[in-house]
Amino acid sequence: MIELENISYTYKDNSPGGNVALDDVSLKVKEGEMWGIIGHTGSGKSTLLEIMSGLLRPNSGRVLFKGEDITEAKSPISALKGKVGLVFQYPEHQLFEESVIKDISFGPKNMGCTEDECIRRAREAMRLVGLGEEFENLSPFEISGGEKRRVAIAGILAMEPEVLILDEPAAGLDPEGRDKLFDMLVKIKGTFCKSIIFVSHSMDDVALYADKVMVMNKGKCITSGGVREVFGERELLLEAGLDVPQVARLIAQLNEKGHSFTDAVLTVEEAFRAIYDKLKG
Amino acid sequence: MLRDITIGQYYNTKSFIHSLDPRCKIISLAVMMVVIFMASSLAEYAVAITVTCLIIILSKVELSYILKGMKPVWLLVVFTALINVFMGGGERVIFSFFVLKVTEESVYLAVSMMLRVILLVTVSTLLTLTTSPTVLTTGIEKLLKPLEKVKFPSHEVAMMMSIALRFIPTLTEEADKIIKAQAARGNDIESGGMTKKIKGMIPLFVPLFVSAFRRADDLAMAMECRNYTGGVNRTSYKRLEYKKGDWIAYIFMGALLAFTVIYHTVGFLL
Numbered sequence: 410m411i412e413l414e415n416i417s418y419t420y421k422d423n424s425p426g427g428n429v430a431l432d433d434v435s436l437k438v439k440e441g442e443m444w445g446i447i448g449h450t451g452s453g454k455s456t457l458l459e460i461m462s463g464l465l466r467p468n469s470g471r472v473l474f475k476g477e478d479i480t481e482a483k484s485p486i487s488a489l490k491g492k493v494g495l496v497f498q499y500p501e502h503q504l505f506e507e508s509v510i511k512d513i514s515f516g517p518k519n520m521g522c523t524e525d526e527c528i529r530r531a532r533e534a535m536r537l538v539g540l541g542e543e544f545e546n547l548s549p550f551e552i553s554g555g556e557k558r559r560v561a562i563a564g565i566l567a568m569e570p571e572v573l574i575l576d577e578p579a580a581g582l583d584p585e586g587r588d589k590l591f592d593m594l595v596k597i598k599g600t601f602c603k604s605i606i607f608v609s610h611s612m613d614d615v616a617l618y619a620d621k622v623m624v625m626n627k628g629k630c631i632t633s634g635g636v637r638e639v640f641g642e643r644e645l646l647l648e649a650g651l652d653v654p655q656v657a658r659l660i661a662q663l664n665e666k667g668h669s670f671t672d673a674v675l676t677v678e679e680a681f682r683a684i685y686d687k688l689k690g
Numbered sequence: 691m692l693r694d695i696t697i698g699q700y701y702n703t704k705s706f707i708h709s710l711d712p713r714c715k716i717i718s719l720a721v722m723m724v725v726i727f728m729a730s731s732l733a734e735y736a737v738a739i740t741v742t743c744l745i746i747i748l749s750k751v752e753l754s755y756i757l758k759g760m761k762p763v764w765l766l767v768v769f770t771a772l773i774n775v776f777m778g779g780g781e782r783v784i785f786s787f788f789v790l791k792v793t794e795e796s797v798y799l800a801v802s803m804m805l806r807v808i809l810l811v812t813v814s815t816l817l818t819l820t821t822s823p824t825v826l827t828t829g830i831e832k833l834l835k836p837l838e839k840v841k842f843p844s845h846e847v848a849m850m851m852s853i854a855l856r857f858i859p860t861l862t863e864e865a866d867k868i869i870k871a872q873a874a875r876g877n878d879i880e881s882g883g884m885t886k887k888i889k890g891m892i893p894l895f896v897p898l899f900v901s902a903f904r905r906a907d908d909l910a911m912a913m914e915c916r917n918y919t920g921g922v923n924r925t926s927y928k929r930l931e932y933k934k935g936d937w938i939a940y941i942f943m944g945a946l947l948a949f950t951v952i953y954h955t956v957g958f959l960l
């Protein structure tokens with residue numbers, strides 16, 4: 410779906426020579442994949458997402474969407490025609506309309522959909538994120554933070570993007586809200602939305618929901634691949650200021666004490682199975 | 691582009707100008723403004739430009755940084771210059787075109803207006819570039835202190851100004867984010883006609899105002915939580931004291947002001 414080839418990007422700010430945010434990053438996202446991107450703060454994750462969705466033009470390198478180079482287009486974002494949707498960090502801060510349904514229809518309206526089509530898509534998006542009909546005519550400023558987040562995500566879903574990109578979608582949500590959000594993502598992958606890419610600071614969320622992981626460190630991609638392979642390289646992750654999921658840490662500690670669990674344990678469910686089987690003998 | 695606004699930002703280095711007392715710098719700025727406004731002859735402009743350049747050199751602020759701060763006012767400068775060139779009136783016509791005529795006087799007027807705006811923006815930017823907001827506030831407060839006798843809330847005004855300055859970069863950053871977030875939803879402010887552009891502003895301004903109010907509310911709350919009650923009996927962590935450099939600067943600025951005033955009146959009398 411999306412291919413990044415040797416992307417570099419430097420912010421021109423007040424520091425001499427600018428601020429190198431990305432240095433020769435490549436990534437290939439195939440249809441049906443769920444990617445998690447991890448990295449310490451300031452490692453360039455958000456910049457990478459903005460380049461992927463055509464908001465920023467890389468200084469060098471190419472971005473291919475379905476084989477078509479969008480970096481050459483006059484405006485990369487219009488070349489994508491809403492096919493790549495980006496949900497920003499704290500997206501609730503961008504709400505502006507007088508009612509929830511109007512705000513959600515903003516995207517489709519800009520894409521040139523008819524009134525009826527806008528409403529249909531907005532209702533469908535609200536259903537996907539689990540907002541009941543009673544929200545339609547409320548002001549987006551009088552609902553709770555978690556509900557605002559869902560409205561904002563629905564605003565992107567209403568554009569029916571084939572690739573959905575989310576920047577720390579779970580930041581500031583309670584555990585239940587977080588689980589609901591990721592369950593929703595898993596559910597919509599396979600409808601109009603073919604691939605999902607999300608940034609997270611929680612290794613546990615990435616282990617649980619993503620099937621591919623990319624690790625960023627100081628503007629470089631230090632490794633990427635299947636969840637199991639990447640979380641198998643703990644040293645590399647520690648070097649980048651990250652770690653493996655908590656459960657994997659538990660298993661590693663048990664193994665240090667002379668137990669022999671398999672290393673491929675990432676989620677609570679898997680750990681339960683492994684330990685339960687062991688205890689039963 | 692929004693991040694280029696340098697007005698209200700502090701450029702952190704050590705220099706003679708940085709080390710001056712804020713009161714001295716504010717008064718010097720006022721003197722410079724008078725000098726720039728009164729300038730009407732080549733000699734006076736030369737003096738104003740020279741002094742401004744001298745301040746830039748002494749402040750050790752990179753020139754590119756100051757030029758970047760000029761970017762937002764460029765349009766204004768060029769626009770006023772053009773209007774002055776074509777509409778300035780005057781006798782000695784250089785060439786004319788329909789109703790528009792360019793005269794020696796209008797060209798002179800346009801160039802001097804342009805110089806004035808550029809110099810004014812430069813010296814004001816230099817004040818904030820070389821003075822950290824907290825120090826600037828203390829300076830303003832001290833200068834306004836005498837007005838307290840007539841019930842003028844000098845501390846509150848100074849506090850408000852410093853908070854406003856402090857929030858310029860924060861809000862531009864926020865605006866940058868919101869522009870991008872709405873662009874991701876297909877909001878296009880770059881192409882299209884005037885009405886389309888204005889319409890595209892609504893999705894930017896509403897969230898920006900909402901966030902500005904939210905920040906203001908949070909800040910007010912945070913200040914109250916730390917027992918802020920205004921200026922009564924508040925002492926200052928940074929004491930302001932005049933040093934040798936300040937007196938030198940005062941004498942220099944005094945001389946400059948005297949020169950301008952005398953030159954001006956003499957010029958009129960002749």
Ligand SMILES: Nc1ncnc2c1ncn2[C@@H]1O[C@H](COP(=O)(O)OP(=O)(O)OP(=O)(O)O)[C@@H](O)[C@H]1O
Nearest residue numbers: 420422428430448449450451452453454455456457
């Ligand atoms: N608009 C900007 N102007 C200048 N520098 C920027 C800008 N945005 C980001 N940067 C810099 O680019 C680098 C990468 O930032 P980025 O926001 O992509 O990091 P991130 O991985 O998303 O961090 P976080 O986890 O904190 O969100 C950082 O060093 C940051 O300071």
Ligand SMILES: [Mg+2]
Nearest residue numbers: 454455498576
């Ligand atoms: Mg980020």
